[in-house]
Amino acid sequence: MTILPKLNKTFLIILLLAIFTTLGCKNKKQNTTKKVAVVVSTLNNPWFVVLGESAAQRARELGYEATIFDSQNNTSKEAEHFENLIAAGYNAILFNPTDSEGSVSNIKRAKQAGVPTFCMDREVNSLDGPISQIISDSFSGCVELGEYFVRQLNKKGKYVELLGLVGDNNTWNRSKGFHSVVDHFPELKMVAQQSADFDRSKAMEVLESVLQSNPDIDAVFCGNDAMAMGAYQALVATGKANNVMVFGFDGADDVMNAIADKKIKATVMQSPKAMAQTAAELADEYLKGKRNFSAKTPLAVQLVTRENIYQFEDFGSTN
Amino acid sequence: MKKLIKYLAIVLFIAISLYNSIYIKDLDEIKAEKSKTSFNSKVFASEFIENKVSDLKAIEALGFLNEISKNVKSYSETHGNKLGISNDYYFIIYGNATVLTIEDEDVVVALAKSQQKLKIAIDFIFGNAIREGAKMANIGDYQNTMDYNNISVEINNLVRENIVPPFRRSVKIGDSIYFKGAVRVNVLKQKNDTLRVIPLQLNIKS
Numbered sequence: 374m375t376i377l378p379k380l381n382k383t384f385l386i387i388l389l390l391a392i393f394t395t396l397g398c399k400n401k402k403q404n405t406t407k408k409v410a411v412v413v414s415t416l417n418n419p420w421f422v423v424l425g426e427s428a429a430q431r432a433r434e435l436g437y438e439a440t441i442f443d444s445q446n447n448t449s450k451e452a453e454h455f456e457n458l459i460a461a462g463y464n465a466i467l468f469n470p471t472d473s474e475g476s477v478s479n480i481k482r483a484k485q486a487g488v489p490t491f492c493m494d495r496e497v498n499s500l501d502g503p504i505s506q507i508i509s510d511s512f513s514g515c516v517e518l519g520e521y522f523v524r525q526l527n528k529k530g531k532y533v534e535l536l537g538l539v540g541d542n543n544t545w546n547r548s549k550g551f552h553s554v555v556d557h558f559p560e561l562k563m564v565a566q567q568s569a570d571f572d573r574s575k576a577m578e579v580l581e582s583v584l585q586s587n588p589d590i591d592a593v594f595c596g597n598d599a600m601a602m603g604a605y606q607a608l609v610a611t612g613k614a615n616n617v618m619v620f621g622f623d624g625a626d627d628v629m630n631a632i633a634d635k636k637i638k639a640t641v642m643q644s645p646k647a648m649a650q651t652a653a654e655l656a657d658e659y660l661k662g663k664r665n666f667s668a669k670t671p672l673a674v675q676l677v678t679r680e681n682i683y684q685f686e687d688f689g690s691t692n
Numbered sequence: 693m694k695k696l697i698k699y700l701a702i703v704l705f706i707a708i709s710l711y712n713s714i715y716i717k718d719l720d721e722i723k724a725e726k727s728k729t730s731f732n733s734k735v736f737a738s739e740f741i742e743n744k745v746s747d748l749k750a751i752e753a754l755g756f757l758n759e760i761s762k763n764v765k766s767y768s769e770t771h772g773n774k775l776g777i778s779n780d781y782y783f784i785i786y787g788n789a790t791v792l793t794i795e796d797e798d799v800v801v802a803l804a805k806s807q808q809k810l811k812i813a814i815d816f817i818f819g820n821a822i823r824e825g826a827k828m829a830n831i832g833d834y835q836n837t838m839d840y841n842n843i844s845v846e847i848n849n850l851v852r853e854n855i856v857p858p859f860r861r862s863v864k865i866g867d868s869i870y871f872k873g874a875v876r877v878n879v880l881k882q883k884n885d886t887l888r889v890i891p892l893q894l895n896i897k898s
Contacts, residue, residue: 473836496836496837498835498836499835500832500833500835508837510775510776510778512837512838512841512844513775513819513820516818516819516820517819519818520816520818542836542837542838545838546837546838546841549838549841549842549845550841553818553841553844553845553848554818557852647777651777667832668831668832668833669776669831669832669834669837670776670777671775671776671777671778671831671837672776672777672778673775673776673777673778673779673780
């Protein structure tokens with residue numbers, strides 16, 4: 374008879390302990406905010422700042438703790454970030470890669486650690502690494518830009534092409550989209566094709582050097598707007614700004630203003646905000662259990678010229 | 693004697709190890725194998741143009757124009773194809789028409805039994821209208837998006853080189869023609885009279 378109340382007491386204590394432990398764990402789980410890392414190739418270019426901040430902001434709106442990491446266009450720095458954020462227990466990565474080949478190993482390492490990666494803007498050469506890649510349809514944009522280029526030059530003239538980073542697929546998608554049009558017009562001659570790494574100062578230096586051996590060019594096609602601004606500066610410095618047409622890609626604020634001011638001919642507007650927000654939303658869906666994602670989601674881009682710039686009132690990289 | 697056996701055994705062991713770890717192959721053979729596994733957009737495009745265009749599902753042009761004039765967004769979302777997140781939808785259409793004018797880049801036609809006009813492209817044949825209209829490939833299957841884009845480049849080359857030239861040489865104002873081709877419709881900017889068909893089939897009937 375004396376054993377039963379003792380048992381009851383012991384049972385009661387165990388039961389209470391179990392209840393408190395369970396409730397305690399549950400509360401703890403509810404209070405733990407999941408973490409999303411935003412790894413951006415460089416924060417030295419305003420376009421990528423908008424991309425990174427928009428991704429982080431959308432992730433925060435969706436209830437996540439978000440931190441931005443700057444890879445400084447350096448794959449080893451990027452690898453270091455991946456190691457650290459995997460160790461720190463991040464739940465998802467919104468990723469703007471530095472290199473289409475070199476960044477794949479980082480994504481795969483995260484995948485092995487159970488951390489899903491969603492690429493933004495720049496593509497990596499892997500279908501099984503990232504959960505999804507949200508990219509601009511750069512090729513189609515440059516096909517339209519190429520058609521406009523051909524018409525502006527009346528199908529003849531000499532031009533220079535400034536390429537972006539040679540390890541980035543966007544560089545080649547843009548270049549090939551452009552050439553898929555322009556190369557069909559034999560009187561359009563490309564006198565130089567050089568990389569300026571998507572960098573404004575390098576573009577200025579490269580074009581200044583090209584102009585020494587080819588002073589009579591009619592146009593410059595640049596793989597991004599930063600290079601377009603650098604090219605324009607080089608043309609101003611050599612007194613050729615009124616005779617040479619400059620074409621860019623991005624829809625950055627300064628180039629949009631330059632188009633309105635008739636300094637630059639055209640650009641292709643891509644939306645870092647839309648890409649970043651889509652990536653954050655897909656990551657949220659993944660963390661909530663969805664598993665069926667399209668490997669690539671291209672976002673349409675728009676040609677911006679002097680003729681249609683009025684349609685882009687709220688223009689630029691803030692779109 | 694023992695040493696000799698020992699050395700022979702070591703040599704034999706090294707020989708077997710090396711034999712199993714080094715393979716010598718003809719470089720041309722390896723290159724040929726690699727090109728077999730890599731995507732060939734030219735072959736893919738030729739296969740499509742030669743074998744799939746006749747049976748390609750298409751929408752009758754007059755009915756198509758009537759439908760998009762009623763509610764372009766709703767019709768496009770139901771019947772069109774698009775690439776990713778975009779306001780551009782693509783369709784394959786066909787029809788009979790009469791040639792009204794012949795311009796540098798387009799032949800303007802009036803659809804049979806109607807006054808509705810379309811442009812048939814004879815120059816500036818670029819972009820992804822055919823690839824997306826026919827939905828012949830999925831971007832998610834291509835590791836490098838450039839392979840996917842090269843499909844459009846090669847198909848446009850075939851249209852430019854094989855489909856347009858015989859038509860362009862013979863077409864005259866007043867001709868009755870049959871066409872089948874791809875159109876792009878932007879649901880935010882659409883104006884029916886400016887639709888431009890990138891041709892896949894062009895026949896002059898009279």
